[in-house]
Amino acid sequence: MSAELWSAIVAIALGAAVLTGVPLMVIVERRGSAWMQRRSGPNRVGPWGLMQPMADAVKFVFKEENVPAKAHKVLFLLAPALAVIPPLISFTVVPLAGSINLEGIEFPVQVANMSVGLLFLLAINSMHVFSVLTAGWASNNKFSLMGALRASSQMISYEIAIGICIVALVITYGTLDLREIVKLQEAGSSLPAWGIFMQPLSFFILWVCAFAETNRLPFDLPEGESELVAGYHTEYSGMKFALFFMGEYAAMFVASAFLTTLFLGGYNVPFLSEETIRNFFLAKEMTLTMASAATCALQVVSFAVKVLFFMWFYVWIRWTLPRFRYDQLMHLGWKVLLPLGVLNIFITMIVSYLRSV
């Protein structure tokens, strides 16, 4: 099997997995919210309401698509496309598991193994702003435009804190290659050598930023229902609205995968290195291909569990904290997270210097 074919297969599988994860996450969020608010939630369609996202999808498909007369027709179509494509592309550089040995060649379970993966992920992911701004401008609606402006100024404000945190992380890891970063977190005897123990402050900042970047509560100012109807997608209906929805959840998945890769050891199973697991399976008289595949399956599960933990935390936070006021949001971004990020760089540099002398 050629490397190109392998890469293409992983890409399709990953894309399908993310798009399957979206409806799954929707039902988890709706039932989870209901559970936290002591109500039933959707429980009619299928067992425990599990088929509810399917019913929603059918409804989306058969709804009329409204394009306001005043809207810019081309940009109005482009915005939902821009919401879905960048999160899926930025997922390609995230390592999903170790490597599978096929015909004597080790294929990494990752779509594109880039040496600048960290930068690529950030760059493509920040294209999300274009979708929001395009949607707001093209709709030619007061609520949409206000929502879009709020959203984009919020997203770019928190992007600076992300950039500063990445600097400290790069000093610690010494590389931009995400696979390398995950491998650096593999070792560890008593505590796993995860980034969260080496860079707790930047974990905290990036976690807060993940909420702000995906416009989730408590930072969902752009869609504050009581103020702006629905924010930048007020004028969208039918499948176009569904695409925005998919884009938002895909972006949440990417943010969770990003945090997992940098701070929770990525695909690593705690305390067990890839070699240990593979040797365990080899000792069970498996072929090398089978053993490496089993190892990868275990690691994918480990990765998925960590990502789902972060996804569940989005829902949890949503019903725990009230929405911020706009000046509080800006205050947090510019006057708390940014100075903390710079302080973190200083601390990282001093610690790194002290450890070398």
Place this chain on the structure above:
Amino acid sequence: MNTPDTNLLGIFVMFAFASVVVGGAFFVGRFLGPRRLFGPKIMSYECGITPTGEARDRLSVKYYLVAILFLLFDLEAAFLLPVALAWPQLKAVGIVGMLTTLFFLVFFVLSIWYEYRAGAVEWEPS
């Protein structure tokens, strides 16, 4: 170990996959849903009343300021990244290498401080 290391084809495959999903959604939505658009239905939504004035009105200058500040600070973060990557070499150079980095960071802190003093990120409380 023979590891194929950089393979960017997958990114294009993912792009194609995402485009097909988006295109399919547009196609399905366009041809399966009803399409009877007229009069008030395609008016801009303003909670039911007839829209007044233009949507693209004058906006708070604060948004413009945030955009400018973002450009400056993101550029500084972009400049810091190579410094972070070269940190082992800078440490090897010794005190001069680290002072150079410190010099840059002090300027960064000064610019943040100036920005606060100028009130650039003050959003007046409602």
